[in-house]
Amino acid sequence: MRHASGHCDGVGNCASLSTMKLTCLRPKLLQAKPRPASGWRADAERGDRHQRGYGYAWEKLRIEILRRDCGLCQCPDCQGGRLRVTQANEVHHIVGKAEGQLRGWTAAEIDHPSNLQAINRDCHTKLTSKQAHHAT
Numbered sequence: 001m002r003h004a005s006g007h008c009d010g011v012g013n014c015a016s017l018s019t020m021k022l023t024c025l026r027p028k029l030l031q032a033k034p035r036p037a038s039g040w041r042a043d044a045e046r047g048d049r050h051q052r053g054y055g056y057a058w059e060k061l062r063i064e065i066l067r068r069d070c071g072l073c074q075c076p077d078c079q080g081g082r083l084r085v086t087q088a089n090e091v092h093h094i095v096g097k098a099e100g101q102l103r104g105w106t107a108a109e110i111d112h113p114s115n116l117q118a119i120n121r122d123c124h125t126k127l128t129s130k131q132a133h134h135a136t
């Protein structure tokens with residue numbers, strides 16, 4: 001009945017509403033916080049480490065693959081110098097990581113030399129963008 005200037009018509013209503021909010025929110029926060037926070041952070045760190053690089057072991061493997069393939073790009077357009085002589089400076093997963101995981105491969109199988117080939121950076125970009133198109 002009182003359409004006064006204020007924001008708050010029924011004082012009692014506001015008070016009960018805010019206490020209701022508090023009592024409702026608090027248990028939810030207590031329940032929700034610990035699990036996602038810890039789980040999420042661990043996942044993020046793991047993902048980060050994966051994305052950022054593979055560390056020393058990978059570096060060693062990379063050099064080994066480049067040496068094995070004579071430092072020549074092995075992509076379908078170059079074929080290790082048969083079609084085109086292109087210097088390789090990266091290592092390519094023949095079966096990509098995501099694809100390998102889909103097939104149930106272990107990390108060791110995905111990073112196995114038989115699944116790796118030396119590749120030129122530009123060819124690599126071309127090839128992975130082709131693969132991405134293929135996958136979707």
Ligand SMILES: [Zn+2]
Nearest residue numbers: 073075078123
């Ligand atoms: Zn190439």
